[in-house]
Amino acid sequence: MLMTKEVIVKWTNRVKRHYEEKGYLFSAIGKEFVCKVEHLSQGSNAGVIVKCSVCGDDCEVKFSRYNQIVQNQRTYRCHRCSARRVGKMKKTPILIVEEAFKSMGYILLDKGYKGNSQKIKYMCPQHGEQVGTYAGIKKGHGCIRCASSLRANRQRAPFSEVQKLFDVRGLILISKEYFNEDTLMIFICPKHPEKEQVTNCAKLRAGWGGCRLCSNEGRRGENSYRWKGGISKLQEIARHTMIYSWKLESLAKANYRCDVTGMNGKLDIHHLYPFSDIFEQALKNTGIPIYDKVNQYTEAELEVFSKELSKIHFEKGLGVCLLPKIHKEFHNIYGKIDNNPEQYFEIKPYLMKKYKVR
Structure with a gap:
C-alpha cells in the first residue's frame, strides 16, 4: 500500500511535458514543486513510503521500483518478505534432502531444513556429528575429515617404498602400519638387536634418523672430531x-x-x-x-x-x-x-x- 500522498520533484526537460499535461504550471528547469504521488511519472526516482502487504512494516523505496514490484507481484512485499517467498519457492523437499545425504553415506540429524545454504547437522559413520549444507552435498562436499583422509591416502607413499628406505640403511623394520612421513616406525639394528628403536621416514629421507647406537659409536674414540690421541x-x-x-x-x-x-x-x-x-x-x-x-x-x-x-x-x-x-x-x-x-x-x-x- 502506497502511504505517501505528495512528494517534491524538480522540473527537468525529460518530465516537463508530462507534468504540464497533468495541469502543473512550469516555472524553471531545476526548480522544485509539490506533486501528488498519483501524478508521478512511471520512472520517477522520488522516494515514497510503502507498507508491506505481508509484515505491515513501512519501507522507503523509489517510486519506479515500487511500480516495477507491483506490476510483477500485484502487491508490494518488503525485501525480507520477498526473500522468504523466493526461499520457499526454491526450498527443496526434506525427503530429497535426506536422500542426498543418504546417497553419500550420511544420516541427516537436523530436520529443521529451511534452505539450500542453511547449515544442518548430519552423522558421518567414521567421524561422528558434522555440519554442512545441502548445496555442498549436491556438489559432493561432505565430511571434511573424510576428505582429508582421502587426500592423505592419495599422497601417502606405498608401504613398499617405506620398507625400501629401511632396507637401504640396513635396518630391520618391525612396524606394519604407516600413515605419513612423521609416523614413528619401530626398527631393529642388526648390530644392536637387543634394543628396539624408533624413527620416521622424513628423517631417513633427510639422511639421518638411523640407529643411534651406531651413530654414537661413530663419534667416539678415534672417530671423534675432538680426538687428541687418547688423553x-x-x-x-x-x-x-x-x-x-x-x-x-x-x-x-x-x-x-x-x-x-x-x-x-x-x-x-x-x-x-x-x-x-x-x-x-x-x-x-x-x-x-x-x-x-x-x-x-x-x-x-x-x-x-x-x-x-x-x-x-x-x-x-x-x-x-x-x-x-x-x-x-x-x-x-x-x-x-x-x-x-x-x-x-x-x-x-x-x-x-x-x-x-x-
Whole structure:
C-alpha cells in the first residue's frame, strides 16, 4: 500500500511535458514543486513510503521500483518478505534432502531444513556429528575429515617404498602400519638387536634418523672430531683429582665467596689461563707417553704427572671463584680457548653491574 500522498520533484526537460499535461504550471528547469504521488511519472526516482502487504512494516523505496514490484507481484512485499517467498519457492523437499545425504553415506540429524545454504547437522559413520549444507552435498562436499583422509591416502607413499628406505640403511623394520612421513616406525639394528628403536621416514629421507647406537659409536674414540690421541680420560681425572689442593687454596683465598657477587654457595673455580694449555704443558714437561686408557699408566707416572700439573697451576696463580651461571656467561662471551686474565678483568665491571653488585 502506497502511504505517501505528495512528494517534491524538480522540473527537468525529460518530465516537463508530462507534468504540464497533468495541469502543473512550469516555472524553471531545476526548480522544485509539490506533486501528488498519483501524478508521478512511471520512472520517477522520488522516494515514497510503502507498507508491506505481508509484515505491515513501512519501507522507503523509489517510486519506479515500487511500480516495477507491483506490476510483477500485484502487491508490494518488503525485501525480507520477498526473500522468504523466493526461499520457499526454491526450498527443496526434506525427503530429497535426506536422500542426498543418504546417497553419500550420511544420516541427516537436523530436520529443521529451511534452505539450500542453511547449515544442518548430519552423522558421518567414521567421524561422528558434522555440519554442512545441502548445496555442498549436491556438489559432493561432505565430511571434511573424510576428505582429508582421502587426500592423505592419495599422497601417502606405498608401504613398499617405506620398507625400501629401511632396507637401504640396513635396518630391520618391525612396524606394519604407516600413515605419513612423521609416523614413528619401530626398527631393529642388526648390530644392536637387543634394543628396539624408533624413527620416521622424513628423517631417513633427510639422511639421518638411523640407529643411534651406531651413530654414537661413530663419534667416539678415534672417530671423534675432538680426538687428541687418547688423553681425554686422563684429562678428566686430572681436572677432578690432581689439582684438588689448588682448588682448596683458591676457595680459601676468596673466603668461599663469588668474586663478582660476594655470594657464597656452590662455586666454580675459573682458570685465568686455560686448563687445556696447562695440561699439555705438564705432558710436555714430564714426557710421559699417551695411552688410550688411564689404567695403562703406572702409579709412578701418574704421581709425577700430578705433581707437575699442580706445580704449573700454582705458578700461574690461583683461580677465581665464580657462581656457575657467571662462569658459564664468561665462557659464552670469550669461549674456552686462549683465555687470559685480561679478559676476566675486562668483563668483571660489566658482570658486577648486571648482577647489581654495590
